[in-house]
Amino acid sequence: MNVQLTSAEKKQAIFESTLRLISDYGFHGTPISQIAQHAGVATGTIYHYFASKDELIVELFRYSKQKIQDATFRDHDASAEYHNRFVTTWINLVKYYVQYPQVLSFFEQFYSSPYVKEIFTDETVCFQDEISLFLKEGIRDGYIKQLDINIISAAFLGTVIATAKRGTSQYFKFSEEDLENMVGIIWDGIKK
Incomplete structure (x- = not known):
């Protein structure tokens, strides 16, 4: 069964994944693709909420x-x-x-x-x-x-x-x- 996350849940998953990855790899060592994979969302979903990685941070x-x-x-x-x-x-x-x-x-x-x-x-x-x-x-x-x-x-x-x-x-x-x-x-x- 494929469970769809709400917009707020997706954004929170992106934030929480970014926190964990930046803690491990730093700002420069954490690409958007890795954040998307870790958060369980498409890369395009991140760009739907944030214009850039800088804006996300x-x-x-x-x-x-x-x-x-x-x-x-x-x-x-x-x-x-x-x-x-x-x-x-x-x-x-x-x-x-x-x-x-x-x-x-x-x-x-x-x-x-x-x-x-x-x-x-x-x-x-x-x-x-x-x-x-x-x-x-x-x-x-x-x-x-x-x-x-x-x-x-x-x-x-x-x-x-x-x-x-x-x-x-x-x-x-x-x-x-x-x-x-x-x-x-x-x-x-x-x-x-």
Whole structure:
């Protein structure tokens, strides 16, 4: 029996296949034909949704960014104490990257590529996203030290990425207590 995928399912299959293949082979080592084969769609189907591989990669960035935002802030209660929201946000992001290491790999490649210029122009600020806005809230409301947002973001995201990478290794797994201890170190370093 031949099951037909809906348009949304095809697009998601293309995105998910692209993530996996780019994680394994990089941007240049992942041709459209390979993505189509992996996604179980015709090459023409990809070109139906995306004018080029470049457009696919830029749209994949937006798709992945939304997934990360949804996962990171899924337990976000704006009325909760800022410290508790900080801990939850940091741990959620680490867990997301551990569960989806291909997304982390994609983001690292994307932010180091010319594609980043497609998203962030002179009018927009690189890394201006929900996490930055959340950290700026902490600075504005006096929970976090009055430091440049790039310093605070680097401390936050750098430790998330390092923790997630270690958490995906076969040699070490972090417990919930380990994650809470690690985010506690970050919080102690940036809290006002």
